[in-house]
Amino acid sequence: MIDCQVHAIIIKVAALGLMPDRHLGKSLKEMQPHLLLMRDKYGLNVCGEGGEYETFTLDCPLFRSRIVVDDVQTVISSADPVCPVGYLNFTKLRLVAKERIEPVVIKNSLDFIHDLNESSYSxxxxxxxxxxxxxxxxxxxxxxxxxxxxxxxxxxxxxxxxxxxxxxxxxxxxxxxxxxxxxxxxxxxxxxxxxxxxxxxxxxxxxxxxxxxxxxxxxxxxxxxxxxxxLPPFHCSRESRPLSNRPRAIVNSKGWMWVAGVQGCGEDSRQAMASALTTLEEMVQSRSFTLRQICYITLYVRNMGEYSFINEIYSTVFAFANPPTRVCVECPLPADCAVVLEAVAFNPVSSGKL
Structure with missing residues (x-):
């Protein structure tokens, strides 16, 4: 970001070695030496991938105007002496047009290939x-x-x-x-x-x-x-063979259960979702679990355009307070499979392994 002339400032800190009163409002260029030092000292992620800090971009080469902060409030959400947490609350911002805008060349993937130097492959x-x-x-x-x-x-x-x-x-x-x-x-x-x-x-x-x-x-x-x-044209052939699928579940001694491979098949997405949830409920109940004990579900769908139909059936089954968290991802499933489910459940009184 620094090399690309992106002017971003720190607007939130939540890590050991970052102090709200010292580091909030500073740019990444100003913070780079300190971030590198904290990485060596405490293992801090320099890019903030662990939530150590958040940034707000005020200017970059793609902007026609830059953002100017006129008034800001500093909020301390946790005054912990070791790892305080604080953030900036912008109360007044304005745009200032740039006097001279240099043209920005946006490259595509082929341009990057053209720019490669064969010396890079020494x-x-x-x-x-x-x-x-x-x-x-x-x-x-x-x-x-x-x-x-x-x-x-x-x-x-x-x-x-x-x-x-x-x-x-x-x-x-x-x-x-x-x-x-x-x-x-x-x-x-x-x-x-x-x-x-x-x-x-x-x-x-x-x-x-x-x-x-x-x-x-x-x-x-x-x-x-x-x-x-x-030279003759290049030909590519592909072979595939169907693999039989069987949903599986495993329970450890601490009461955690993992369910995988639950497929939903049917004439449409509604029937496929209902079939998958029925299979999931049967597997959960056969191991002395309930649907309320499911912590989270991973839902793979073949077509995200049918999400509303899938969610309609899903909502009728998990129609209770505090339902499990869910992640829904579209992926290229087989033609006869519209939905695949994975789930994790917890029951402290259950034990055993299947």
């Missing part, structure tokens, strides 16, 4: 190659591109070279590119260098030249003027 290089040999590969690759000769993308990746490849030169009509961990020499790929005008295109066409392997193990194109063979 740890993926062949460990047998020395720094001098790696530099030679880089210079050769850069020289081929600068000279108007297009190469396939695989020929400029560091992890695509081995010691045997260093004998190739940039002026040759073909460069032998072999994987450093190739199993046999016959698997060596010969990449044909395409002269201009094809090199002017930003898109490199990867082709495979017809090659012959001599007794010495070297390969080369059989004909420099012959047509190039285009």
């Amino acid at each position: 740890d993926l290089s062949d460990p047998d190659l020395s720094e001098t040999e790696l530099e030679l590969i880089e210079r050769s690759s850069c020289g081929m591109v600068a000279g108007g000769i297009g190469v396939s993308r695989g020929s400029v990746m560091r992890n695509s070279f081995s010691k045997d490849d260093l004998s190739g030169t940039a002026g040759a009509t073909a460069v032998v590119l072999s994987r450093s961990n190739s199993i046999t020499k016959e698997l060596t790929i010969c990449a044909t260098l395409e002269p201009a005008p094809y090199s002017k295109s930003p898109v490199r066409i990867i082709t495979k030249a017809r090659s012959s392997i001599s007794a010495s193990g070297e390969c080369g194109p059989t004909s420099s003027d012959g047509p190039m063979e285009v």
